[in-house]
Amino acid sequence: MTDFTKTRTLFHLPEGIIYLDGNSLGPLPISAQARVARMMGAEWGEQLIKGWNSARWFTQPRRVGDRIGRLIGAQEGTVVMGDTLSIKVYQALAAALALNPDRRVVLSDNGNFPSDLYIAQGLLKALDRELELRIVDPEDVETAIDESVAVLMVTEVDYRTGRLHDMKALTARAHAAGAITVWDLAHSTGAIPVDVAAAGADFAVGCTYKYLNGGPGAPAFIYVAPKHLETAQPALSGWMGHAAPFAFDLEYRPGSGIDRMRCGTPPVIALAALEAALDAWDAVDMAAVRARSIELCDLFISAVEKRCPDLVLNSPRDGNKRGSQVSFRHPEGYAIMQALIAQGVIGDFRAPDSMRFGFTPLYIGDSEVRGAVDVLEHILTNRLWDLPEYRRKAAVT
Ligand SMILES: *Cc1c(COP(=O)(O)O)cnc(C)c1O
Numbered sequence: 119m120t121d122f123t124k125t126r127t128l129f130h131l132p133e134g135i136i137y138l139d140g141n142s143l144g145p146l147p148i149s150a151q152a153r154v155a156r157m158m159g160a161e162w163g164e165q166l167i168k169g170w171n172s173a174r175w176f177t178q179p180r181r182v183g184d185r186i187g188r189l190i191g192a193q194e195g196t197v198v199m200g201d202t203l204s205i206k207v208y209q210a211l212a213a214a215l216a217l218n219p220d221r222r223v224v225l226s227d228n229g230n231f232p233s234d235l236y237i238a239q240g241l242l243k244a245l246d247r248e249l250e251l252r253i254v255d256p257e258d259v260e261t262a263i264d265e266s267v268a269v270l271m272v273t274e275v276d277y278r279t280g281r282l283h284d285m286k287a288l289t290a291r292a293h294a295a296g297a298i299t300v301w302d303l304a305h306s307t308g309a310i311p312v313d314v315a316a317a318g319a320d321f322a323v324g325c326t327y328k329y330l331n332g333g334p335g336a337p338a339f340i341y342v343a344p345k346h347l348e349t350a351q352p353a354l355s356g357w358m359g360h361a362a363p364f365a366f367d368l369e370y371r372p373g374s375g376i377d378r379m380r381c382g383t384p385p386v387i388a389l390a391a392l393e394a395a396l397d398a399w400d401a402v403d404m405a406a407v408r409a410r411s412i413e414l415c416d417l418f419i420s421a422v423e424k425r426c427p428d429l430v431l432n433s434p435r436d437g438n439k440r441g442s443q444v445s446f447r448h449p450e451g452y453a454i455m456q457a458l459i460a461q462g463v464i465g466d467f468r469a470p471d472s473m474r475f476g477f478t479p480l481y482i483g484d485s486e487v488r489g490a491v492d493v494l495e496h497i498l499t500n501r502l503w504d505l506p507e508y509r510r511k512a513a514v515t
Contacts, residue, residue: 120406126481128398136486138465141305141443141476144331153394157387175386182389185396186339190303190322191313196341198376200384203304203325203338207237209379210321210340212353214269214298217346221268222249229256229276234302238271256281260291267297275305275441278468280433282441286317293318304328309442311404314341329478332392340379347375356381398480410479412437414487415444418475421491422446426498432472443476456508457497463490467515
């Protein structure tokens with residue numbers, strides 16, 4: 119049994135705020151403050167460079183990777199931490215393409231997060247061998263998988279609508295057509311049960327500052343299926359992924375297994391915060407998180423549709439086809455979200471007109487859902503969004 123009243127005590131949630139944006143940046147796990155302070159003081163401060171061995175900073179990317187692995191169904195030694203998600207997408211896609219050298223197409227969909235598509239565009243340009251990025255509607259991905267596809271690169275949960283791809287079915291279909299798969303789990307990890315091994319995914323990547331609460335800029339992860347561990351070519355061949363980083367050879371030789379997907383020096387301070395954040399997941403059953411998340415999302419959808427009829431649902435109605443977030447559309451979505459934030463209900467806005475709300479059972483319950491809908495109804499009924507200051511776009515929306 120997962121006790122969600124207990125998990126919520128693990129987080130710092132500012133007084134008077136209803137936080138429905140943990141899908142974008144999770145809140146501060148209280149223990150992360152002490153863990154980072156210890157890293158700064160007792161480790162960096164006192165041990166200086168000795169900390170790479172004595173405080174085990176050097177092996178931390180693997181240790182933390184194994185803990186993430188338990189949340190995504192990956193066996194030990196197949197996940198490593200480092201860099202940002204965009205960079206992990208580059209590594210995974212480059213390695214996947216190299217495993218399928220006779221084909222030319224990378225297949226993705228227009229519900230993918232733009233950074234993944236940008237990275238693919240940049241990589242294909244750099245490879246300069248007439249590769250094509252084919253972008254279809256999310257509903258058409260399955261039928262677009264044919265024998266021209268080298269790599270299927272998709273994000274399991276659509277960042278805008280929460281629509282869920284069937285990872286197992288699409289991977290099977292891709293394999294039947296001879297394609298390699300790269301799954302982005304940015305909005306899946308910590309949100310829904312994931313089993314990369316059961317799905318047969320070849321590569322998977324994800325970030326840790328969303329549902330895993332690792333903090334702004336927390337490092338990303340990459341998973342490589344056991345069958346590819348010794349053949350996957352690391353395109354970003356940095357010294358930390360070398361077979362013998364401290365031999366200082368002039369020639370690159372990939373490290374064994376997942377270590378080759380390391381690139382440069384790991385972000386040790388950020389990894390310390392993430393390690394503390396992962397403690398929250400030790401006592402959590404992902405099936406219970408999933409069931410509760412669907413309840414919370416369903417409650418929000420039914421209350422909004424009843425009380426805020428101007429808003430149009432922009433997410434699958436069936437909870438099993440949705441991640442842990444719900445979007446509603448309105449032509450003035452941006453201004454409405456600013457008014458909500460001003461009144462202490464934090465969600466976010468995704469262009470052109472989507473208001474996005476994340477539901478994270480670890481620290482959100484029915485009372486927050488009801489409270490948020492109360493404020494939303496109040497703002498819409500009284501047109502409180504209709505102020506020039508709510509229309510001014512900030513750099514980050
Ligand atoms: C959040 C997110 C990113 C962000 O990448 P960063 O390199 O961490 O900024 C990339 N892809 C997807 C699918 C995301 O949801």
